[in-house]
Amino acid sequence: MNEQALSTGMSLMFPIGDTGGVGEIRRGAVAMAKDIHFDETQSGRIGIIVTELASNLAKHATSGELIIRHIRHRGVNGMEILSVDKGPGIADIGKCMEDGYSTAGSPGTGLGATVRLSDVFDIYSQENKGTVIVSQSWAKKLPATEMSHVQIGAICLPMHGEKACGDGWALHHGSEGLHLLVSDGLGHGIIAAQATIAAIAHFNETPERTPREMMHSVHQALRSTRGTALAAVAIKPEEAMLTFAGVGNIAGTILDGTKPRGLASYNGIVGHQVHKIQEIQYPWPEDAVLVMHSDGLSNRWKLEDYPGLRQRHCSLIAAILYRDYQRGRDDVTVLVVRHQ
Template sequence: MDSTFSSYKIEDRSLVAFIKREIHNLALQAGFSVHRAAETDIIVAELTSNLIKYANGGEFLYRSREVKGHNEIEIYCIDNGKGIDNVVKIMNDGYSSGNTLGHGLGSIKRLSNDFQIYSRKDWGTVQYVRICEKADTFVSREESGFNSAVINVNYPGELVCGDGYHVKYTAKGFQIFVGDGLGHGTNANEAVEMGIKAFIRSKGEDAAEILKEVHEAVKKSRGLVASIACVDYKTETWNICGIGNINTRIYKGLENKTFTPYNGIIGMNIPRTMKSTIYPYAKHQIIIMHSDGLRTRWNLNEMMSIIKQSSGVIAASLYKDNLRGTDDATVLVGKII
């Protein structure tokens, strides 16, 4: 499983030097050259500077991970500022909304391997940056099949996350697991990690049956809640089941379906009989699964043009508007292309 995101609220410049140093060190540890790490410094400086100058602060998320044999750093920069009226216009070098040279966003786009920005007036802005160890590494945003992104952060003050997730590809399709260990901290993390390992080992094809296997495997843990969504390409179906309070929804255009989980705690007490929900699988669907670190009263249809955005931007937008801030938080978004 990928590492969780480090999260910092930036309201003034007091944290900027620390964050720049942390990300610079992450880059070097991930095998970035000194030159590439310096380019990463420029990106971080531009993002944090804009956050302070134009949005009066916001949240900065980052992590290092390995993807398809290369190392990279992911950054989300999120604010509740006045928003941007014309994103395309401000991406051009030389444009400035203040008394600057106006090279900020253009520099970020040039130096990163992927840069995405979504903004609405009086709502704020979400920026996503992906920096690979090699500047010429090609990053495809919309490969055919299933494209997913996850934002997961620890409960404030904890060093480990009690939430967890895993996407597993099978001969017939793929399976998604999102879980939340009871409470937060080390014991919650141990519970969800045990659940993920049992999920990875399972050869099952039915979500309810896989949850039963997970239940048996984690009985010595604190316990957890989890939902599993399985796709079978041949039958073109979703097979979904959950225990606890992981929120699962599938959107296609204006239509959406919420999948209600069973009551119970995996590893302690689960229903004697459970049945997975079968639902049609089709292109252009969006599946969203999140822990109770996010509020559940949201609707993608109320967010202008958000469905057209990447999985990561959708995840960050939901995180931005619905974070409770009282627990670990995980939101997984997958698009069927």
């Protein structure tokens, strides 16, 4: 995996149309696993998971994508594989979901090995709308408390035909909570990516600044770039508070099961023209989910259209919004966070 992919949270996407490409995707995924120092056994497992998910897409869905990214938590490396399709859906999953889906059982759709080999597995399927599956594998077992405490779902992909991604995101677990940054460099391609890489490098140097300080400081640091739409967030679960500062088109929404609450950004371009940087505080209820996205995703989505999805793995939420609301003519980022 290239350096940029690691530093900006970029995902890699493999379209699946027929069985022909499965071997190539498997080789790519295994190479990635080795890049992040998975051992022989762990890389082998990634190969099996990718083969199973890709073969299923080719067999059961009209078309689909596997989306792969490097994940990291408290210094431990991992890989996430998302399977995303608009196929017929899996009929028996509905029943599994009623009873509360257990990763112990196999849904009997050729997902047996994926369920068994994944450290984290979740699936969401709707008849005639399609299926999304998340599989995460970690190099070292993470404590269960750690895993239930915070959940991140993310998709960050360049516009079709571009290698460089102008979007990016970063996250830091601080002593008091989470710090996030989402950046959409103006335009797309290399020049857009330069602005985002600079913003994220800046975030990573001193991530625990307040969102307001972060926005001011990145604004100064990006003067030589083309500029970016940027949003910074701090979540302090113990104070049940989320602080947001945004300039430009980064959308943020807090979902807590009541009316969705949109986060307010100001107009401008970070690095060039910024009229106002202001922090706004929002309540962060215990079971809240934060969805942030660049304008590569339409803002017309409603999570109510997907019964029960808010309670599912954040990666499934990100994958479904990407599948159904990507505009297809820009880089796209969807970041979903739950922190209790």
